[in-house]
Amino acid sequence: GEDVEQSLFLSVREGDSSVINCTYTDSSSTYLYWYKQEPGAGLQLLTYIFSNMDMKQDQRLTVLLNKKDKHLSLRIADTQTGDSAIYFCAGEAGTALIFGKGTTLSVSS
Amino acid sequence: DAMVIQNPRYQVTQFGKPVTLSCSQTLNHNVMYWYQQKSSQAPKLLFHYYDKDFNNEADTPDNFQSRRPNTSFCFLDIRSPGLGDAAMYLCATSRAGGNTDTQYFGPGTRLTVL
Numbered sequence: 001g002e003d004v005e006q007s008l009f010l011s012v013r014e015g016d017s018s019v020i021n022c023t024y025t026d027s028s029s030t031y032l033y034w035y036k037q038e039p040g041a042g043l044q045l046l047t048y049i050f051s052n053m054d055m056k057q058d059q060r061l062t063v064l065l066n067k068k069d070k071h072l073s074l075r076i077a078d079t080q081t082g083d084s085a086i087y088f089c090a091g092e093a094g095t096a097l098i099f100g101k102g103t104t105l106s107v108s109s
Numbered sequence: 110d111a112m113v114i115q116n117p118r119y120q121v122t123q124f125g126k127p128v129t130l131s132c133s134q135t136l137n138h139n140v141m142y143w144y145q146q147k148s149s150q151a152p153k154l155l156f157h158y159y160d161k162d163f164n165n166e167a168d169t170p171d172n173f174q175s176r177r178p179n180t181s182f183c184f185l186d187i188r189s190p191g192l193g194d195a196a197m198y199l200c201a202t203s204r205a206g207g208n209t210d211t212q213y214f215g216p217g218t219r220l221t222v223l
Contacts, residue, residue: 004151035214042115042199043152043214088151095140095164097212099151 002026002093006100013108018076020103022089025070027051029091032065034074037086037102046074046087081107112136113215115200121221122190130185130218132200141183142212143175144199152199158183159205187220195222 003025012018024032030051035043049056049063049072056063062075072089086102114133122128132141140159144152156165158177172194174186187194197217203210 031211033211040219042113042197042216043201045211045213048211095142095157095159096154096166097152099153101149101151 002029002091002098004089004091004098004100006087006089006103008101009104009106011106011108012079014079014081016079018074018079018083018105018107020074020076020087020089020105022072022074022100023070024072024089024091026091026093026098027067027070029093031092032063032072033090033097034061034063035088035090035099037088039085043088076105079105079107081109083107113200113202113213115198115215115218117218118216119219119221121223122187123223124192125189128187128190128220130187130198130200130220132183132185132215133181134200134202135181136202136204136213137180138202138204138213139180140203140205140210141177142201142203143173143183143185144201144214146197146199146217148196155185190220190222192222195220 033048034046060077064073084107088099088102090097090099116131142157143155146152155169177183200215201212203212
């Protein structure tokens with residue numbers, strides 16, 4: 001089945017770019033997703049990318065997909081303290097979403 | 110505007126005392142999901158409903174049940190909560206099932222078992 005791996009922690013300074021990386025094992029996902037979870041809250045869909053695309057940009061967010069290497073990344077430009085949260089990448093396995101364990105992004109001012 | 114609503118946001122129960130968590134949606138989506146997220150772990154799908162059709166994940170314990178009385182509401186029943194069931198429970202919806210539909214999540218219910 002699908003397995004999704006992420007690095008657990010990332011620390012950046014306010015104004016810098018953040019890059020969160022994810023690798024996955026199953027190529028059958030039609031879409032790959034990034035969700036954000038703030039402390040004590042549910043998951044907020046940030047963005048997603050169709051598996052036939054290499055890149056998607058949405059305001060400060062850039063998603064890069066390398067299907068050959070099964071690697072997905074999320075770049076946040078001009079990172080703000082409000083971006084501090086846990087970021088989950090997710091792939092699809094039938095009806096279920098398979099999530100990575102999440103990357104905790106810490107933004108210092 | 111709230112789209113996926115979960116009540117309560119925080120629930121405390123005693124070991125072995127049945128508890129019900131509630132989810133409602135205003136999106137008129139066909140599919141509703143329940144995920145369990147333990148501390149510092151990824152959310153894990155427990156089961157989902159496609160309309161009235163119930164689909165259980167193979168490794169979901171029998172202790173967990175679900176009801177969907179209508180399109181808008183879905184309940185998670187934990188018959189005899191154990192200490193290991195303490196977690197955040199996330200409800201999600203999608204317009205249709207399968208791998209082409211985005212899932213939208215509620216804020217979650219954090220369950221504490223004493």
